[in-house]
Amino acid sequence: MLETSFLNNIGLEHYLVLSAVLFSLGMAGVLLRRNLIVLMMSIELMLNAINISFVAFSKFNNNPEGQVMVFFVMTIAAAEAAVGLALAVSIFKRFKEVNIRFFEHLKG
Amino acid sequence: MSVDAILFWILTLVVLVSAMSVILMTNPIYSALCLAMTMVGVAAIFVTLNAYFLAGVQLIVYAGAVMVLFVMVLMLFDLKHELQSFSRGKFTGALKIGSVGILAGLIVGAVTIGKSLTEVKAVAENAVVVDTTKILSQNLFLKNIFGFEALGVLLLVIAVGTVALSRSKGGTHARD
Amino acid sequence: MNHQILIAILLLSPVVGFLLNGVRFKSANYVLAGSIATGAVFVSFICSVLLFLDLVSMPAENRRIAVEFFTWIAVDNLKINAGFVVDQISSIMILIITGVGTLIHLFSIGYMHHDKGVTKYFAYLNLFIFNMLILVLGDSLLTMFVGWEGVGLCSYLLIGFWFSDSAKAAAGMKAFITNRIGDAAFIIGMFILFMTFGTLNMHELNALAPTTIEASWLGAVTLATLMLFIGATGKSAQIPLYVWLPDAMAGPTPVSALIHAATMVTAGVYMIIRLNPLFIAAPNTMFVIATIGAATAVMAAIIGLTQYDIKKVLAYSTVSQLGYMFLAVGVGAFGAGMMHLMTHAFFKALMFLGSGSVIHGMHEEQDIRKMGGLKKYMPITHFTFLMGWLAIIGFPLFSGFFSKDEILWNAFSSPRGGELFWIAGVIGAILTAFYMTRLMALTFWGKSRLDSKVHPHESSLIMTIPLMILAILSVVGGFVGVPHVIGQYLGHIPNFWEQWLEPVIRAIPANEFVATHAADHEGLEWSLMGTSVALVMISALTAFYFYIIKPGTSEKVRKIFGPVYNFVNHKYFVDEFYFAAVINPIVKQSQNLWFYVDVHFIDKMTYWTADIVKGGGRVAKSFQTGNMQQYAMYIGVGIVVVLSFVLMR
């Protein structure tokens, strides 16, 4: 008989697994994609994954600290996106391209 | 299945599919729109976790501002389908996908096998929290006020830095 | 006003002046620069006067204003505060420094007005005043040492002020390096004191100083005080480290007046007076101090006889007078030493400024052989210089008379003194009278030996007003400390000076006191005074005879004492001796050290290290491909490895 209780009882594990998978997807994006802006989007994805686990822990531990953390993470993510996009714009202005392989001359 | 469970699975499906699309779409604009979709999904997940205020903030900040910025920048660049949207290199590629997969497997394994979570469950069942907004604000402004202020300073710095970065000659206010 | 604020203003006002002038140091606006600098010091002077008045209004036994601004150093049991003390001694010093300083600043406006670096000059002068104030007000030896080094720096900067002339720059360096030797000893002295007493606070040191005398030469107090005294010989130009002061005359003349006559060079004397309980506990040190002081007084005076540069004469005179002060403190007459410090500040500053006025009027001519008869060209300068001359030779009732007489009497009568000290002092006084008269005669009196091109002129009012004020002070300055024997005939003038200083000067232990001279105290004092004054008068008249009445006489005398004269004229060949015995061997050994140790050992080792690091870096470089995603992959793989290690355990 197929065990289906995990479909019904949504618990902390479900959210954590969702968070983990989302995080891994974001990480795969960071590792594999070459467009600078898509890279940043993938980073946002990872941050969102973390937010989910924070909120989940916050709810299941009955501790508001987790939500405060999410608040902080969101703010920092927004700031990071702003700076990253400003950089991307200036890079695009200079190279007419946002492909990451153009920045390989950053090496020492 | 309860309504909550149905909702969770639908949202999970939405979030994961759109997240997958983010990294698989070759056109970055579709990626961005999919990411916006993911953000909305995550906001909905926050709602299922009783974090109403955070869900609203997620919508306003992420979906409403950050992702709009992304989309605007992408549309400004007017990027079409990219020829080389994924990094090359068979070995490193395999290593990358492998490491991501193993990481996901490890975390999922740790979460599902882990025993300490049962204690957490007990706490959750006893707790009846409806309005988390007030508790959140009290925690934010009383306990974490220093972090809050520091974030304010950070945002100010970021604003100035962004303006300085993207400032160019010309524009509507050019004097010379 | 709150004492803390008052002292802060006192200290910081020159700093403000320094900063204001310092940031605009390229400006050639001498009026503005001079006004800022003079104003700054004048503000300090007003603060000093207010502090002094506050001090006077306090009860005599605890006249002491101590303020602490912050804790400067706190390491284990070493705790140094940025604390400052105004007491009987330092209040006198700050009055001298800021008062005489203001006058000299004022004089400088006139003297330096044609100089391009005038703003820089005033900035340095203000910085000097600040450091000098730190030196005298600091409540611990370390704070004092900060000022001690600071005034050394300013002295170096101002001696080498016209550094484009290499001789002048070298003079600055000589002063600095010579001072370093003394400073090293000073630091060692501080170490010994800290080891022995566990504090560097001078008030605590004085309280902790043993009341019994220390007979051994190797006792801690004796060693410490000896070391401090060596430091003082550097700063105050005593044998054997006096060689820098005559060369320091390369600086602008007001600088010589301020730093190298009135204030900085007296720092050593001040320090000894400040720590008098310690020194009293070490009679051997006191003996050394007195001996060195007496020797310096005589020896420098002898050199002064042969010099022709107006400033050099005054410089050797300064060394000699400083010797007097050390003689005074060496025999335990701290009050007399302090008083001579003050009167000397007045009359020597006056004479230096007067010489500055002469040099200014003579268009940078310093050789007194090319002067003469300046009296009619520069009446005010002459008159004020005359006052200074009378004061320095100790003409009765002029300021120098009282202080010098007090020193001589103490040298004779003090338990730590002796007849020999008195004789040396009198010889010094005789020589002083001779060379000062010679200076007066060659510069102002007699026939004019001027170049036909030179047209001397009286200096402007801004330069002569300070001269006049200082002249008045030189005349009347001595009346603050009229000895009892004279005072009783002048309407019972009390000896303010002794009353003022009495609480901070520790008496020489009574068991040492031998009542030899106590019997006919008054008669003896009168007779000694008479002897010395008579000898001084004779000497002055002789000089007058030599240089005015029969101008050729000096030539004859010189012929007779040919080799001796040559020896003295070359300053006993001390500089040459130092070069041959100390400086050249050190330079040679340093060169060897540099070549064998530095080049062949240390440098090579560092090169090897660099090569190893370079090689390692070349290997590590290959990981840094510039591909950001690869870096991210390293992170990912790292996380995977660590996580699997943690989970599989």
Add this chain to the structure above:
Amino acid sequence: MTSMGTSSFEITVNIIKTLAVFLMMVQAVPILVWLERRGSAFIQNRFGPNRVGPLGLVQLLADAVKFLHKEDFVPDKANRFLFYAAPVFALIPASIAYMAIPMSTPLILGESRFLIQGFEINVGIVFILGISSLAAYTILMAGWGSGSKFSLMGAMRASAQIISYELALGLSIVGVIMTYGTFNLTDMITAQMGALNFSGFGYTTTISWLPNWGIFYQPVAAVIFFAAAFAESNRLPFDLAEGEAELVAGFHTEYGGFKMLMFFIGEYGHMMIAAGLMTTFFFGGYLIPYITPDDVYQFGLNNFGSETAAHIFNSAVHFLMYNVKFALFLWIFIHVRWTLPRFRYDQLMDLGWKTMLPWALGNTIVTSIVIFSAAYFSISFPPAVEDVLKQIFKYFTRT
């Protein structure tokens, strides 16, 4: 998901209600279009549509039929998916956000209690702001998807404008939120019940001839909110996105027929949200001045005898009141459109960032200071002064 109801009856009614609210919103659009055309004609001294039906009311129906028959046209360079998706997405945020606005007192039928709004959310304001901020996507999708320069320019302008004014909008609301101390819209409306009374510093003063509306507490916020709402809904004088002189028609240049109409509906939807929020925040929502819902209920109970009828009467009267206020603001929107000229783009941005944002921020700060000090400090006047004050403010009392 208890908000959908506990019994099948409630769930059914709630679903129908949600649909009804949505349809109501959509159906209001043709009326608004008619109003706009007739109104503009009235303002410009013309007749406007007056041939089809009474007062030209049936003109709308004719227009709808015409729109349906138009050719479904896609430009060659357009991105087909986005081009089609944009108008559909344009409807969603506006309609979802509008559902959070309460339109009347809850309707109580026996055991069940139905809110006259799509659904109640505890953080209503945040929800509405969040959802309506999604509107920028549709504009961007439309602009970029059209593959036209004018469309893209228009979309960029519009989205930049929306993001900029969202700040002023959000900040102006902060003062309101602090005044009421809640995010919940229904609670806010309840707080505006009764006569205007200020209390603080240990005193209370009641002005009986004024309702206790938010506009008297937050006038600055009201002005800023209303102005920013114009910009948010891309209406004149802020309709830079579709400045005909420069950009043909902005982001919907390439759209025609029914797709165009959907954008229209979206725009009117934003207008309605703005009008609804104005009513709710500053003008007492569905409340009738001087009368409390209980009075109305009692009146209904006295006249109709049955509780159910009284409840229905109560809700209906308040719904009417809400619609009166709501229509007033919609009319102001339309009136402004036909009286004010358009801003220049830099003027628009200057106004948003340099004028409205600082004022909104200042309002927030002043409000917080006043609220804090009013709650924690108390001033005591000498008795004589207190008497004078009592003469001036009739209901000036010490608490």
